[in-house]
Every structure is written in structure tokens, then in C-alpha cells.
Amino acid sequence: MIIRHFLKWIDGACVAQRCAAASALAHAYLQSDLSSDDRRATEAALTLLLEDTSPKVRAALSESLSLSRDAPLSLVTALAGEQVEISGFMLARSPLLSDMDMIDRVAMGDEAAQRLIAMRPQVSLVLSAAIAEVASPTACVDLLRNSTAQIAPMSLRRMAERLGAEPSVREALLRHENLPADSRHMLAVRIGEALAGMQIVTATMGKGRAERVARDTCIKVSLDIADRSAPQDHAALVEHLRERGDLTTALIIRTVAYGKIDFFGAILVALSDQPRSRVGAILTDGRDNALAALFRSAGLADATHRPLITALHAWRQVVKGKLVAGPWEISRKMLSTDSRFSPANGDLEALLRSIHLDAARENARDYAVAMLAA
Template sequence: MVVSHFLKWIGTARVSERVAAAAALARAYVDRELAFEDRCAAEAALTLLLDDASAKVRQAMAEALSMSRHAPVQIVAALASDQPEVARFVLARSPLLTDADLIDRVATGQKATQSLIAGRPVVSMAVAAAIAEIGEPEACLDLLANGGAEIASLSFRRMAERHGHLPAVREALVSHAGLPADCRHMLLVKLGEALKGAPLVLALMGAARAERMLRDACMKASLTLIEATRAEEHAALVEHLRLRGDLTSAFLIRTVAHGKVDFFGAALVALTGQSGQRVGALLSGGHDTALKALFRAAGLAEATYIVILRALKVWRDVANGKRVAGVQEVSWLMLKELGGQGAEGELASLVKSIHLEALRRNARGHALAIAAA
């Protein structure tokens, strides 16, 4: 259809005819089938169609132009600001929309607009950050499910902070391979708080017992979390625990008893301000006097030194291939330093609880192995 004839005809055509014509003209424009003068006229005609009374006409035009880098920028921008059923094609896939355009629409758009942008084939770190900061839960879910989204650690944290109390978002975050360790711990705590406040839990246990069980469960889960945390993420996890007040002497003693020496070192780096290289050297081969000075600088109680040193020596031998040992043996040797099973006091109770937990875990594993044989 010649563009000049199209412009004369458009005023009297029916909606269905205008829809077909708008789609055909848009496709001809992006496919570069028109001569230069006709392209200029076609661009004018497409601009005129932005004012068409029928959303179906604008929708057909948006669909035809949405995936092309050769579409008129001003027309794409206008379609992106149109009503949702028109804008969705452009918002979801147009390569002409810049990060600034998309961020602006995340900030001012409706829930559906945010979700469309979160599901684009490629979502930059800046756009992902905007969705994480102000997006609705549904948009965050779409972002987390998008393999083409580049999500910064800070954006994971903001989604965990803002929507981590929602089961669907919490599950999507935990399932994401890129979730930092400190965010996993945050979600773990949120889950525990949700369970602690559940009416059934309160009815069965009471508030005090539920609080105690939550604390114990979070500590055990934190140890498991450390196992799955890359060494380069230890510092972030340490800082997260420290800000929460969870980086206690009791927790550090547990980490050493369970052989999490690298994490223990990261905690000492944060608490003392000394370099990771120096702390690592002391933990792997330092004398007791130097290690005690390190523990003192970290603010650990002097009474804890004896059990920490005993555990470190055993794990050193294990690392050097001089012996085979696990948490059960290490915790028993730590307890012996305090006087054995008859020892009393908070520190002895802590080490005894670590040893009993190891005994139960090993016995359970042995029973399961027998049953499976």
C-alpha cells in the first residue's frame, strides 16, 4: 500500500482494517522494504497511528515494532508509555529502551509493568537493582526466575530484606545459585521467626521454648550454611552475623569444634583488623602465645583459649594427614581440657552439648547405614 494512499484511507477504514494495515506498515518499516522517501512517510503515518482511538491498532503496531533496533525511537517510547495491553510488547522486549527508560518505568509503573521489565531477555544490573529496591513481590519473583538477569549481591539483600517474609520470594531466593551466604542466613532467620510466631507452635511449646528452639536451630543451620559458603563470601557472612549480634564466643567455639577453621579465621580478621594472611599463618602454624594474643585482640574470653587451641591442634593434624578425626573426637578432647564429663560451668556445658550432638548425629548416621545395607 502506498503511504500517501494509506493516509487518505485511514480516516474511513474500520478498526480491523486499520489493525491489519498498521501491522503491515510497521513490518515494512522495520524490514527496510521501503525507499527512503516512503520510509519517511511511513514514519509519519506510524506517528499518526499513535493517536488512533482503538488500542488494538496501537497494539498491532507495538507488536510489530517491539523487537527491532530499526524502529523509530520516538514511536517506541510513546508505545512504552501507552496503556498496559499496548505497552507490554515494547516493555518486554524492545532493544531500544535504555536502562534509564526501564528504571523510570519501574519507578512509576504498575505491578504488571514491573513484571514485564523483570522478565526481559536481558536485565542489566542497574535495572535489577531498581526492581529489587522498589519492585513488588511479583516483579522480584520474575527477576529471580530470569536467567538473563544480572543481579548484584546488594540487590539480593534488598529483596531478602523487603520480601523475605513471603514464602514464595524466600523460596525463590534460596533456590537462586547467586544468592550470597549472608542473605541465606537472613532468610533462615526470617523463616525461624515466622515459625516461632505461628499459632500452632506457640500453642504446643509456648513462647519461651519456641524462642530457645529457634536460637538453637539457627545456630546449627548457620554451621551447615558455612559448609556451602565459598571462602570469598566468608567476610560478608561474618559481617552479617556480627551486625546481628550472632558472632558470639559460643558460636565461634562451635565453628572451631566443627572444623570451620577458615571461617573462624575470617571472623578473627574482622574482629582484630589484622590481615587475612597473618591470621591464616597463625592458625595453620602459630605458637600458643601468638594465638592467645590473637584471641585477646579479638575480644575472646581467656577461659575459652584452652579449648580453641586444643581443637586447632587436632584440625592441623587432620589437615596435614597426621590423623583422622571428626567433630565427635575433637569435642571430646576439648571437653577433657575442661575436666571431662564432670566439668561444670557455661563453657563446659557448651562443649558438652557439641559433643552430645555429634554423638547423636553419628549414631543416627550409623543406624541409617545399617538399615540401608
């Protein structure tokens, strides 16, 4: 009876009255102890409100029903398909919407809807994958900043591939602790390439020097990423570097000079096709001839063998506590071997000297910082 009177009354009510009535009716449905007949009648009245000519009324209904698990599913899905001013309440927080419901909305390309979905309290791996694949850059940033969202490594990679040129997305990806090492490197390279290509940089430094600085920086960034990556991620990073052509002799020499032996092992596994256990055993305890054979199977130039072996012996002593040394001391030992690259591979002595000078500058900088902190 009450619902019948409500339906007669609402036709003549103004928008504000209809909005208040929609909210009151929704709360009665969700919170009152209604008989089955009254519940059915109330649901029918709520359904009729979906046809109200004013979007404000439908928005009031959406807001009132959006947080409840007891809301009629037919109303929830209908309201979720509306324009974002109405659907936003449902998209942002309804617990009744399925991943498929929201994936459909993401695929429609409405940025406002995508952003609301990306910021939901619960975002599944499947939904994150859909956002990573088709959503706007802004929605992807919202997803990356959502601490409760579940995002698979492959989705992070996809965002890096698709939107890595967008500064906001790139920054959010680099801040994400689960970004795979290979994607982190790709983004770092893009930053370096962008800087090297800036007109003001090339005008100041010259194109050749800018490109050389970018390459050197890329090598240092690669080592930093490897250092911060879990050992199980090294293989993917090595493969990424190899595909890009960045797995250079300069990178390998610097890797060993700086004591990144686990990463060096991953490089040798990839280049030599030797089992990880065998490579690890040779690097840990292998004699010089075994090390040289391993390097040769990995395609490393003979001229690099002696400096690499010298560095490995020194790092073994450091691990055993018999030597106190860092990259500056180790690179000096490597430089003292006085080996040379073949002409095709460049000048080994110049490379080792460059690494040694970099380490010296880092030592001086660290010492200055320590003095300031004292």
C-alpha cells in the same frame, strides 16, 4: 501515492481492518526495500496510527515493531509509554529501549509493566538495581528467576532487606546462587523467628524452648552458610553476625568443633584487628601461647582457650593425615578438657556436651542413610 490512499481508506475501516493494516504497514516498513521518500511517508503513516482511538490498533502496531532494531525510535518510546496492554510488547522485548526508559516505567509502580521488564532477555545491573529498589514482590521474584538477568550482590541484599518477609521473595532469594552470605543468614533468621513466634509452636513447646531451639538452629544455619560461602565472603558474614549480636561464644565454639577453621580465622581477624596473614599463620602453626594471646586479643574468655586449642591441634592432625576424626571425635576431645565458662558466659561444659550430642546424632543419621543406600 499508496500511503495517501491508505490514509484515506483507514478513516472508514473497522477496528479489525485497521489492526491488520497497522501490522502490514509496520512489516512493510521493516522488511521492504523502500525508497527514502516512501520510507518517510510510511513512517508518517505509522506515527498517525499512534492516535487511533482503538487500543487494539496501537497494540497491533506495538507487537509488529517490538522485536526490530530498525523500528522508528519515536514510535517505540511512544508505544512503551502506553497502558500495559499496548506497551507490554515493547517493555518485554524491544531492543531499542534504554535502561532509563525502563527505569522510568519501573518507578511508575505498574506491577504488570514491572514484571514484563524483569523477565526481559537482557536485564542490566542498573535496571536490576531499580527493580530491587522499588518493584513489587512479584516483579522481584520474576527478576530472581530470570537466569539471564545481571543482578549485583548489593541488589540482592536490598531485596532481602526490603522484601525478606515475603515468602515468595525469600524463597527465590535463597535459591539464588549469588545471594551474599550475610543476606542468606538474615533470611534464615527471619524464618526461624517466624516459626518460633507461631502460636502452634509456642503452645506445643513453650515459648522458652521454642526460642532456644530457634537460637540453636540459627547457629547451625550460620555454620552451614559459612561452609557454603567463598572465603572472601566470610568477612561480610562475620560483620553481619556481629551487628546482629549473633557472634556469640556458642557460635565460635561450634565453629571450631566442626572444623570451620577458615571462618574461625575471619572471626578472629574481625575481633582482634590482627592482619589476616598473621591470624592464618598462628592458626596453622602457632604454639599454644601464641594461640592463647590471639584468643585473648579477640576478647574470648580464658575458659574457652583450652578447648579451642585442643580442637585446633586435632584438626591440624586431620589435615596432615595423621588422624581420622570428625566433629563427634573433636568435640569429645574438647569436652575432656573439663574447662568451664565464667558465670557471666554460661556453662562451657553444657555447651560442649550439646555440641557432642548433636554430632553423635548426625553420625547416627549418616550411618543409617548409608545402610539404606547400600
